[in-house]
Amino acid sequence: MRVNLNGRDLELPESMGERRLILFLREDMDLTGAKNACDIGACGACTILIDDEPAKICIKRVKDVAGKRVLTIEGMAAPDGTLHPLQQAFLDRGAIQCGFCTPGMVLVAHAFLLKNPNPTRLQIRKAINGNLCRCTGYQQIVDAIEQASTHYRRPADYPHPGIQPLAKAP
Numbered sequence: 001m002r003v004n005l006n007g008r009d010l011e012l013p014e015s016m017g018e019r020r021l022i023l024f025l026r027e028d029m030d031l032t033g034a035k036n037a038c039d040i041g042a043c044g045a046c047t048i049l050i051d052d053e054p055a056k057i058c059i060k061r062v063k064d065v066a067g068k069r070v071l072t073i074e075g076m077a078a079p080d081g082t083l084h085p086l087q088q089a090f091l092d093r094g095a096i097q098c099g100f101c102t103p104g105m106v107l108v109a110h111a112f113l114l115k116n117p118n119p120t121r122l123q124i125r126k127a128i129n130g131n132l133c134r135c136t137g138y139q140q141i142v143d144a145i146e147q148a149s150t151h152y153r154r155p156a157d158y159p160h161p162g163i164q165p166l167a168k169a170p
């Protein structure tokens, strides 16, 4: 079973297929950005991207990502540790308090901005409505996503060497 995890190809034994994906990432791969919170697919704290689509992985198994591309929050920053502009916008706008929801929020916003780099604030609110935040009141999160959208509108100027908005374009 092959899985591309944050740009790296992994070959996993079939026997690992039934392992819960959230535990595989957090315990086996030491990628602890995705949080295990409600455990029933309701809160969004465990969200990652699978083939560029947000997925709540507390209800998924490793076999669900066989042959697919997986992006976790750890894969958003550049290899030298430079934050992705979307991560930086969350910091700039104070869109983080406890941080529990933040990895899922950032990844959902990333998937959304890849498709819609020029969103209205209402569209941003709708995009994140499956991800609960108990701290920020959402205003700053919407501000951050709106700020970062400028980077997705100007991919030619995009300064980040890692995940680029047009990376998946043919």
Ligand code: FES
Pocket: 035, 036, 037, 038, 039, 040, 041, 042, 043, 044, 045, 046, 047, 056, 057, 058, 059
């Ligand atoms: S922990 Fe997966 S949706 Fe809440």
Ligand code: FES
Pocket: 095, 096, 097, 098, 099, 100, 101, 102, 132, 133, 134, 135, 136
């Ligand atoms: S920052 Fe605490 S849950 Fe969102």
